[in-house]
Amino acid sequence: MKFRAKMIDLGCLNHFTRVVNTIAKLTKSCVLRLTPDNLYFVLSGKVANGGVSMWCELLQVNFFDEYQMEGLSPEANEICLEVAPENISRALKTAQNAKAVKVKLTKKHCPCLTLSAELPSLSSISRVVTHDIPVEVIPRRLWHEFKEPTVPDFDVSIYLPPLKTMKNVVDRMKNLSNILVLEANLGGEMNLKIETDLVSVTTHFKDLGNPPWGDSASQSRSQSWDPEAMAHARVDVRKLQQFLIGQQINPSKAMCNIVHNRIVHLILLQEDMSLQYFIPAVA
Structure with missing residues (x-):
């Protein structure tokens, strides 16, 4: 599995930050589902048991200047990660005026989303702030729990x-x-x-x-x-x-x-x- 992406446009970065901040207010933990065309933040609460559920869908091309991902296989070309959105939100706070933000799936002491922000500097040497955000890789056998919910038959x-x-x-x-x-x-x-x-x-x-x-x-x-x-x-x-x-x-x-x-x-x-x-x- 591989994932790397890069944001350069400040407007896109700020928009993405607002989306993540919204998700962080709604849940402490959710699944980040990555596909070639989209990112999804998914909270699969059991509504029947009184839990809320959430589905947030982003078109990656509208946020990222570069976006590359390889899933488990050509037939299962996606990656599902359990994340704490508050950790992503905190990392993005340090990147508000960044010249570029890179996000990459890495293996440190555990799987991580590594977010690197290249910050403006008065000298010729650029400053880079890096955050390693721990994630948990969701096995394929559980992916069915994180598919798009159907619109209920409403009255x-x-x-x-x-x-x-x-x-x-x-x-x-x-x-x-x-x-x-x-x-x-x-x-x-x-x-x-x-x-x-x-x-x-x-x-x-x-x-x-x-x-x-x-x-x-x-x-x-x-x-x-x-x-x-x-x-x-x-x-x-x-x-x-x-x-x-x-x-x-x-x-x-x-x-x-x-x-x-x-x-x-x-x-x-x-x-x-x-x-x-x-x-x-x-x-």
Whole structure:
């Protein structure tokens, strides 16, 4: 297995740093899946057991000036590594004004992602800061756990309100209850609700719009849903807050799919990356 890549463009470096910082806020550990065309950050939580899951996809050509990788074999041309995104985030902090950043899969005392940042210098001798980030190589027999999740057959799909506004609302609601009800309909309306024995609080959003999903199975399912009826899911407010706090990527589109009483599926889209986050409903 071989992997090496290089970033020279400062805008690409800063964008990649924001993506990694977002991932680091969402999970302490995840799988970095490398293929010839894409990088993926994958958290394969068992939603059925109450865990969140995440799928973040990056088109490598939009981030790296050089990118070479060789997987286990021509038929299995990918590499799966378990990483702590916070370690990558820390390493990238030292590379904010770097002239170039190289990333390489190396074998030190253990497998590592070695990140080398060539920093500007007043002298003719360049300064290079190197970080060895320990990783664990995932054996091929486990790769099936880290494939792209299918979009669930949702009842309602809706565009999210401005994420900063939504975060401010959720931050306040977190102080009232551990459980938040997120509900939406096919008329572009969305509500965030807290209901306890002592208090009931609802924030209403209107005219958000509903994404066109074409002829998918989910679309046909949502067509049978009453446009006025609210599909809802009760979720752990901290998991929703964690998603909103971590977001640093300024998506061009932010959407939410709701499987009634089962799952909230959040999607952030940009031209060169996408992030999906699944929060299971609680009973």
